[in-house]
Amino acid sequence: MKKRYLIxxxxxxxxxxxxxxxxxxxxxxxxxxxxxxxxxxxxxxxxYAPEFExxxxxxxxxxxxxANVYEKLKTEFVAGTGAYDVIVFFxxxxxxxxxxxxxxxxxxxxxxxxxxxxxxxxxxxxLYCYYGGKLYTxxxxxxxxxxxxxxxxxxxxxxxxxxxALYKRELRPPVTWDELxxxxxFFTRKKGExxxxxxxxxxxxxxxxxxxxxSFAYAWWLAEFASxxxxxxxxxxxxxxxxxxxxxxxxxxxxxMPYCPPDVLSYGYEELKDALILGRIAMCLQWPCNWKKGNDxxxxxxxxxxxxxxxxxxxxxxxxxxxxxxxxxxxxxVSASSRNPEAAYYVAKVLSYDKxxxxxxxxxxxxxxxxxxxxxxxxxxxxxxxxxxAKEYLSALRKNLTYGYPDLNLPGSAEYIDVLEIYLGxxxxxxxxxxAALDAAAAEWEKITERLGRANQIKIYKDLLQSxxxxxxxx
Amino acid sequence: xxxxxxxVIVGKKRFARWMTLPPVLILVALVVGPLGFLxxxxxxxxxxxxxxxxxxxxxxxxxxxxxDIRFWNAFKNTVLLMILGIITQSILGLILALLLNREFKLxxxxxxxxxxxxxxxxxxxxxxxxxxxxxxxxxxxxxxxLLRLGSGASWIADxxxxxxxxxxVDTWQWTPFVTLILLAGLQSIPRQVYEASNVDGASSWxxxxxxxxxxxRPMFVLVVLFRTIWIFKIFDPVFILTGGGPGTAxxxxxxxxxxxxxxxxxxxYTSTLAVFQLIIMNIVATIFVRKFMRRGSK
Numbered sequence: 085m086k087k088r089y090l091i092x093x094x095x096x097x098x099x100x101x102x103x104x105x106x107x108x109x110x111x112x113x114x115x116x117x118x119x120x121x122x123x124x125x126x127x128x129x130x131x132y133a134p135e136f137e138x139x140x141x142x143x144x145x146x147x148x149x150x151a152n153v154y155e156k157l158k159t160e161f162v163a164g165t166g167a168y169d170v171i172v173f174f175x176x177x178x179x180x181x182x183x184x185x186x187x188x189x190x191x192x193x194x195x196x197x198x199x200x201x202x203x204x205x206x207x208x209x210x211l212y213c214y215y216g217g218k219l220y221t222x223x224x225x226x227x228x229x230x231x232x233x234x235x236x237x238x239x240x241x242x243x244x245x246x247x248x249a250l251y252k253r254e255l256r257p258p259v260t261w262d263e264l265x266x267x268x269x270f271f272t273r274k275k276g277e278x279x280x281x282x283x284x285x286x287x288x289x290x291x292x293x294x295x296x297x298x299s300f301a302y303a304w305w306l307a308e309f310a311s312x313x314x315x316x317x318x319x320x321x322x323x324x325x326x327x328x329x330x331x332x333x334x335x336x337x338x339x340x341m342p343y344c345p346p347d348v349l350s351y352g353y354e355e356l357k358d359a360l361i362l363g364r365i366a367m368c369l370q371w372p373c374n375w376k377k378g379n380d381x382x383x384x385x386x387x388x389x390x391x392x393x394x395x396x397x398x399x400x401x402x403x404x405x406x407x408x409x410x411x412x413x414x415x416x417x418v419s420a421s422s423r424n425p426e427a428a429y430y431v432a433k434v435l436s437y438d439k440x441x442x443x444x445x446x447x448x449x450x451x452x453x454x455x456x457x458x459x460x461x462x463x464x465x466x467x468x469x470x471x472x473x474a475k476e477y478l479s480a481l482r483k484n485l486t487y488g489y490p491d492l493n494l495p496g497s498a499e500y501i502d503v504l505e506i507y508l509g510x511x512x513x514x515x516x517x518x519x520a521a522l523d524a525a526a527a528e529w530e531k532i533t534e535r536l537g538r539a540n541q542i543k544i545y546k547d548l549l550q551s552x553x554x555x556x557x558x559x
Numbered sequence: 560x561x562x563x564x565x566x567v568i569v570g571k572k573r574f575a576r577w578m579t580l581p582p583v584l585i586l587v588a589l590v591v592g593p594l595g596f597l598x599x600x601x602x603x604x605x606x607x608x609x610x611x612x613x614x615x616x617x618x619x620x621x622x623x624x625x626x627d628i629r630f631w632n633a634f635k636n637t638v639l640l641m642i643l644g645i646i647t648q649s650i651l652g653l654i655l656a657l658l659l660n661r662e663f664k665l666x667x668x669x670x671x672x673x674x675x676x677x678x679x680x681x682x683x684x685x686x687x688x689x690x691x692x693x694x695x696x697x698x699x700x701x702x703x704x705l706l707r708l709g710s711g712a713s714w715i716a717d718x719x720x721x722x723x724x725x726x727x728v729d730t731w732q733w734t735p736f737v738t739l740i741l742l743a744g745l746q747s748i749p750r751q752v753y754e755a756s757n758v759d760g761a762s763s764w765x766x767x768x769x770x771x772x773x774x775x776r777p778m779f780v781l782v783v784l785f786r787t788i789w790i791f792k793i794f795d796p797v798f799i800l801t802g803g804g805p806g807t808a809x810x811x812x813x814x815x816x817x818x819x820x821x822x823x824x825x826x827x828y829t830s831t832l833a834v835f836q837l838i839i840m841n842i843v844a845t846i847f848v849r850k851f852m853r854r855g856s857k
Binding site for chain 1: 604606607608609610611694695710713715716717718801802803804805806807808818821822823824
């Protein structure tokens, strides 16, 4: 008899525990389909899946190659099947996705689960997250280009002396675009020659950049164009890319090409990152994760030797002016056709806020700092880098961000950028002169604007300029 | 009796007509319907990157195609790949077919190995060749350096080499197909024809030129027809290897159509590009089929 009571008691206890456990769940066992570009940046969805299950969310992850994110998402949005709930994409497409009504405004959900937008760096918050005054996305990855260089080479006494003898000035990471060419030329050596006291077993190059179409290649041209005061359009949407600033910037890349690896025109993110961290080039402009990867012994041959500073600029009225492009970046959004928007938002909020410090401070991901709390936490990078170096890294990122230059997130941006990259490519391959290439690109931009409706594009572009001014990015 | 059998025949014919209805309906739903929609949408300015409704523009898209430099560049690249591919693959395929037409040990194994490239998914082939062509880690440049033939090349980054690199991949994948077709042709030539030629005192070269080649002609027509259609549609290796670049150096017609449709979302213009390709392919296929059928009837 006692035994029977005991069994009943245990069963009741288990039932009670299950009920309490179920009440702990925020959501009634929903499945959220997440979309992210494939590779290291999709890892957090897998890492935190067990934690999401505890609150009643089962994550189903779908990935696509980096270069195909736009068409995959757009295909889904056009079909409107509701296949994705939470999506990761590049803010370049925010104007189009939000403008076409593909995304759910998040203001209401943000009141319930605070994403701490006050903690997001102003530039990222303004450029990445809002459209038409509404919150549409939460930041996931903060991107800004910086100059990365080999500390061991730049600090090598033999190389320093050699450079001084040749150029009558100290060897340092290039501060201006003119210096960049000299330094790139100086470090370019043939196999068998010496570099920092060691005989080279393969050719070594001074510089490299991203030239592969569809990989934000235009940003490497934009860096000098913007520092020379260049703008995408004037206020009437007349293209300004073929201005003297644009032509000079393009000519610079053509001039630096002899000091780049011969296959540089096929370089995307991976190739450029590998060129630096596997010890084949002396410096490059890159995204912030380059520093993390370069200091990870599992991936890099130059651990402890990754220097970072602001992008080069120009001297204007005795002052250095530089602008760091902010290409790519990643944001989390909720699809307008999601059947579980609140749960989808919850996933986005956890990744954008709760787990973000851990995700941006590990070399396992390519995610980069975007919150003030990230910039104030060099200790978080202790897993692979000393605090002093992490401080140097975060401080350089902040400096570049202060003088950041935004992506063109207009409707039709994919088309504008694709055309621009095609003509940049024609100049790189000397098929066209820089002037002719940019004139042709500008003519194509005019046609695109006409086709998409000039009046509407002008209105959106003006709003965009205003938001850039509010973010403190444009004067 | 006669009337009854006539009724049966008429009934059978009616039944046969009803039986053809489902496939006809499927054909209409899957081919004629979309084709009609394609033609219809080619007369609209319809872009899905802005919230504007489609606008009827008559033949504006068709006129734009004629003025579109990128379209003609893609057309040129596609035709170049086609000419180079068909000539090279036919020559290589014929040589291999003649070799495989002889009896030797492990012949079946050789044919199986030869057929492997046809069986691999084109996307996988694209990724494999991307590694093979890699400037630093690629085995191709490694072998070139090992043999001291030079320092290697930027196979897919150099605009002068990129299209040739795609042609090499296409030839690697499809020469075996040409070989197998021609081998089947060679094996179908009656032995008596060769014996009669030998009796007449013809040399090996004369037999090859006057007997083998003319009898292989239908197979060659088949090869040229298939390869023309397939190269015209070439997409996967271009998409994976170069994405159409550097610049537009390797953009082909199908890739350019894809870019307009799925990157730029110009639905109307993409439909026009597709209609153009449909017309071109129909003309080519009709010429080939007529020629083939006329020779076949002879």
